[in-house]
Amino acid sequence: MSNGPLAAGVLPLLPLRSAVLFPGVSMPIDLARPASVEAVRRATHHGHRDELHNLVIVAVQRDPMNDQPGFEDLHPIATATRIVQVLRGLPGRMTVIVRGLERVRLDGLERVEGCDLVRYQRAAVSPGGSAMLTALAGVLRDLVKRHESLLPASRASQQRQESVQEALDERDAARVGDLVANLVEFETLDRVALLQQLDGGERLRKLVELLAQRCNELEVKRDIDRSVREHLSRHEQEAVLRHKLRAIQAELGDDDPDSWLDELAERLDQKILPEQAQLAVDRELARLERMNPQSSEAVISRTYCEWFADLPWLIPERRVDDPGLDVNLEDARARLEADHHGLDKVKKRVLEYLAVRRLAPNQRGPLLCFAGPPGVGKTTLAQSIAATLGREFVRFSLGGVRDDAEIRGHRRTYVGALPGRLIQAMKKAGTHNPVILLDELDKLSGADLRGDPASALLEALDPEQNDAFEDHYLNVPYDFSQVIFICTANEVGAIPAVLRDRLEFIYLSGYTLEEKLQIARKHLLPKELRDNGLLPALVDASPAAPGSLRDQRARNTSLLVAMRREGDDPVPGAIEPGVEISDAVLELLATEYTRESGVRNLQRRLAALLRDVAMQKAEADLESFSKPAVLEVEDVGRILGPPRYREELMASGPRVGVCTGLGWTPTGGRLLFVEVTIVAGTGKLRLTGRLGDVMKESAQAALSLIRSQAERLGVGHVAFDKRDVHVHLPSGAVPKDGPSAGIALTTALLSALGGRSVRHDIAMTGEVTLRGHVLAIGGVREKVLAAHRAGITDVILPARNRKDEPDIPAAALADLRLHFVSHVDEVLALALCEVPARASA
Structure with a gap:
């Protein structure tokens, strides 16, 4: 063919975008560009006896997106091709089947009457050493057999088997390389490089390298697929079987077992969720669709998604009007009066709180805590606030909570995990702005090995950070910023300090x-x-x-x-x-x-x-x-049955060595009877009645005060070193402590030592010093109410506690006479009778 038409000449051009045609290989080409259609028409226009009949040049473009490639846009080595068949389709389109003849080198390009013509000459192909080519061809045939054995069975076809057999039977080493290059699915750039390579030996070496790499990739893929099939879990096999079962049930007209999943997805679609919550739900639903509905993992995922569907979510850009803005203070005042008797100062503070919520609804108000003994109306006050604001009311008790997971929830890795109590309260409320009452805050347990529930609660209660509270179960931020939290407690001192610092206490004392x-x-x-x-x-x-x-x-x-x-x-x-x-x-x-x-x-x-x-x-x-x-x-x-509490009523008459004191307890005030008796001894002081260290020290201070001023107080004749003093406070099973019994202890001691009786209708409370000064104490209101309940007519209080007089109910003040003293001498003048006591009947 050295002198044939393929030695050099001009032929029409068929540019290919990404396909590569090798010599000796047939392939179909779809033509849509007018220049390509015209090139086929020109090539087939020659007569059958013309040597140029049905001959075209097929070249590969450098840029597949170029619709009109120039000479520089074509790879220099192309393939001289014969058109075997022309299949005409829609107007302007056709399909041709071509067969590559040999490699040619392009010398130029010109456009004539809408057709691209190229000048070419036969490429100078270097055959290389015949022995080396034969050896490389043998290696290539072995690699082809290995490659075909690694292909999946779905790739096998009669046409492919014939192509493989043709490559194995071919004895021309160069032709074997072109057949294999067309047979194996190499990358387009690798195919172009093989076409451009004119050295036969180098072309076969490159082909052996590419085919070996391809075989290694198929082996790795086969091993991975085999490992996956071998380790396919029983759960996944059941999922496949159940999928088939669902298909069978659908054919039989049975109910869809996945209807619950569709209902859950529909509920979630109707919810407007924050971005992070929406991503978590979408991810969980995608996992749930691939699970066996009866498996434990599916139950956990279903419960998780149902929590998202049940919870009320607050979207910042979709805030709704707060019903608390329309609160009528007159209605609120009337409602408080109807629900609660007395508690005027508390009602005033609640109305102030409601007024501020009305005028500044977006301001995060104080965190209220109602403190007081049981049964004084703390919970019903919180209910009144919720009813006044028109909000849902939810209460849960913190008594005995020891684990911070009770507040933050359990992580989903645990069996039976649930969200914390705060999230559960929001689900119960069904709205994003309820009033949540945290009852018995002082009963919250402290930090231990299970965590610190007080610190976990702090994040939800703190207005500065509760807009992104993260529950361990949900694992997405939840907004509590619109929730009104109200706390209750009996003992303020028992509340953890980290919470006490952020609370505003409203104290509710006892009733008259x-x-x-x-x-x-x-x-x-x-x-x-x-x-x-x-x-x-x-x-x-x-x-x-x-x-x-x-x-x-x-x-x-x-x-x-x-x-x-x-x-x-x-x-x-x-x-x-x-x-x-x-x-x-x-x-x-x-x-x-x-x-x-x-x-x-x-x-x-x-x-x-x-x-x-x-x-x-x-x-x-x-x-x-x-x-x-x-x-x-x-x-x-x-x-x-018989009455139970007669023992704390006022004594029947004056007695020597018996004085009525006043004490404070978490349930209110109570009377403390101080009894003193003098016996022969060595000057010892004996204290009984389960007294605390502070009260014991108060008794010692009172005795030291009397001994230091014995002559002035009228007991100078007493031989203290030959007398033992026994101080007892009844109700020995009840612990008692505090300094406020100081003046009562002093009065009872002086009464016993001097033989003067103490008035039975007078009660007292106050701390005493070694110099006889009376210091201020706490719990005045509760103590005065206790005296009033017991029938006491006079109460002695420290002068520094005169500021507490407005807190005492008017009904109690009407029946009592309050005496404010600053020195123990004033106490003795009021409490001791002028004459020695007589034997009482």
């Missing part, structure tokens, strides 16, 4: 006897009458109480209207209560059957009385059921 009687009459009695079925008409007409404060208030109002009050005119159409209780019975319950600052035990005793009446009515006929029963004072002892 008059306040207790009013609360029992207006609030406790109507509720217990209804709960015990003693107002049958109202019970039948009212629905079951859902627990909201608004519904309870409506019921109480109806009950108050229906009840007949002493001295009031009957209300037309009012319903007769099933029992009548006089104020004398309520006073007896409050004084001799309960001894507390609140009214919780009073409510229990009242309920016990009404249960007895309910039992009698249930056993009687219908006629007697309609008649109201009357509870008298005599009935109280029959139903409740």
Whole structure:
């Protein structure tokens, strides 16, 4: 062919974007460019006897995106090609089947009548050493057999087997290289490099290298696939089987077992979630779709997604109006008055809080903590705030919480993991801005091996950081910034310091006897009458109480209207209560059957009385059921037994060595009787009654004060070194401590040593120094109320506690005389009688 048409000449050009045509190989080419279609038409226009008939030059473009390549845009080595068949399709498009003949080198390009013509000459191919080519061809055939054995069975076809066999049977080394280069799926750049290589030996070496690399890749892929198949878990096999089962059930028309997944996805689609929460849900749903629905992992993922669907989420750019902005302070004041008797200072502070929330809704207000003894209305105050603001109310107790996971939640790696109590409270509330009451904050356990729940709670309560609280279970930030947190506690000192620093305390002290009687009459009695079925008409007409404060208030109002009050005119159409209780019975319950600052035990005793009446009515006929029963004072002892708290009432008369002190407890104030007796001995001081170190030191200081001023105090005749002093405080099982019994100890000691009696109608509290000064103490309100309950008429207080007088209820001040003293001499002048005590009857 050295003198044939392929030695040199001009032929039409078919540029290819990415395909490569090797000599000796046939392939189809789809033509869409007008120049290419015209090149085929020109090549087939020659007569069959013309040597140039059906001949074209196929070259590879450097840039596949170039629609009109120039000479510089073509690789210099191309393939002289014969057109075997032309298949015409849509206008302007056709498919040709061509077969490569040999390599040619391009010398130039010109465009004639819409067709690209190239000048070419036969490429000078270097055959290389025949022995080396034969050896490389043999290696290449072995690699082809290895390559075909590594291919998956899906790749096998009759046409490919024929192409492989053709390459194996070929004896021309150069032709073997072109056949293999076309057979194996090399990268386009590698194919172009093989076409451009004119040295036969180098071309075969490059081909051996590429084919060996390709075989290694297939071997690694085969090993990985085999390892995956061998280690396919039982769970995944079941997933495949269940997928087939679902397909069978769908064909049979059975219910879709994945309907719950679709419902869950639909619920989540209807939720507007923050960005991080949405990403977590999408990721979990994608995992859930690939799981076996009956597996434990699927149950965990399903529960996790359901929490996201159930929780209320706050989107910063979609904030809704706060219903607290429309709060009416007059309505709030009336509501507080209806729900709570007394507590004027507390109500004032709550109204101030509501007013600030109305005027500055976006300001993060203080964190309120209602502190006081049990039963004084801390929880109901929080309910009133929620009802006034029109918000949902959720309460949970922190008593006994030892693990910070109770606050932050458990991580999902644990069996039975759940979110913390705060997230659970938000789910229960169903809104992003509820009022959450953290009850019994002082019962929160301290830090130990299980963590520090107080520190975990701090992140949620601190207004500066609770907009991104991260629960361990959810593992995404949750916004608590719109939640109003209110805390309650009995002892402020027991609250962890890290929380105490961020709380504003509102102290609720105990009630006076008059306040207790009013609360029992207006609030406790109507509720217990209804709960015990003693107002049958109202019970039948009212629905079951859902627990909201608004519904309870409506019921109480109806009950108050229906009840007949002493001295009031009957209300037309009012319903007769099933029992009548006089104020004398309520006073007896409050004084001799309960001894507390609140009214919780009073409510229990009242309920016990009404249960007895309910039992009698249930056993009687219908006629007697309609008649109201009357509870008298005599009935109280029959139903409740003998009184329980008579020992703390005022003493019957003046006594030597007995003084009435006042103490403070978490449940309110109480009387402390100090008893002193003098016996022969060696000057020792004996203290009993389970006294703490501070109270023991107060007794020692009082005795030292008396001994140092014995002559002035009238006990100079006492031989202290021959007398032992025994100080005892009754109720020995109850621990007692503190310095406030100092003046009571001094008075009792001086009374016993001097033989002068102490007034039984006077109580005192105050710390005493060695110089006789009386220092300030705490708990004045509770102590004065305790004295008032016990029937005391005079109370001695330190002069520095005069500032606490406004906190004392007016009802107590009306019955008491307060004496403010600064020195122990004033105490003795008020408490000691002028004449020696006589034997009391």
